[in-house]
Amino acid sequence: MPIALRPIQALRLWQQVCLAEVRNDMPDLSERQIAILLTIYLDPPPHTVRGLAERLKVTKPVITRALDTMGALKLVSRHRDDHDRRNVLIRRTVEGALFVERFGDVIVARAEELPL
Amino acid sequence: MPIALRPIQALRLWQQVCLAEVRNDMPDLSERQIAILLTIYLDPPPHTVRGLAERLKVTKPVITRALDTMGALKLVSRHRDDHDRRNVLIRRTVEGALFVERFGDVIVARAEELPL
DNA sequence: CGAATTCGTTTCGGTCCCGTATCATTAAGC
DNA sequence: GCTTAATGATACGGGACCGAAACGAATTCG
Secondary structure (H helix, E strand, O other): OOOOHHHHHHHHHHHHHHHHHOOOOOOOHHHHHHHHHHHHHHOOOOOEHHOOOOHHHHHHHHHHHHHHHHHHHHOEEEEEEOOOOOOEEEOOHHHHHHHHHHHHHHHHHHHHHOHH | OOOOHHHEHHHHHHHHHHHHHOOOOOOOEHHHHHHHHHHHHHOOOOOOHHHHHHHHHHOOOHHHHHHHHHOOOOOOOEEEOOOOOEEEEEEEEEHHHHHHHHHHHHHHHHHHHHOO
């Protein structure tokens, strides 16, 4: 059975989750940054700048800058690939894993209290 | 019956929706902007700068700036309150309503194709 | 009336992000 | 070896945003 959501419930869920994030002073990430962060944490590695740029259909500097910012927030880290030293491998961090895990819990909690 | 989502499904849903928005060249809104936009479209009017600032627990300039940007995108509009001309009433627009409606449909569509 | 309060905006110095173009480094092809 | 290609980062001018403080306009209070 697929997840059945009506549009008004979907929008209400999105609102409640975003409100919760803002009110709890979480980093104010853009949709691009969230797409990158969740892709790194949900899709199987390895992750490269080029791969992420293709997956999001954006240019490489967009990925580089997002990694700069999220790296400063300790949500991701970068390391040179020893097999092909042109590559940069993007890796998860403990802080990032905790952030993503907590974020998932927030969504679940808000989904549970949605009106029908 | 409440909406039952497991954390991994919730995160996957968020990722798929953000990926869809980015890939479709939608405006790259931040969580703050989305929280403001959805509050305007889901909560009953009237909406004021002060009211939104309190609801999000942010300062008023944050709201003013977000309204500047989303106003340029035609997603919301501002009008002086004739009863108390200090107030600015934030109103919905046709473009904004279409954007929000489409966004809700994207969430629903991605929820339906979630793996169990 | 004048003073105090409220509302939204603006200013300030600073940071982040944009798209485009170019860069250095590394690897692969000949 | 030398040239070509690929990868990620950087420079550029411009725009958006930050928090804190000050601002003008409108209202309320005394």
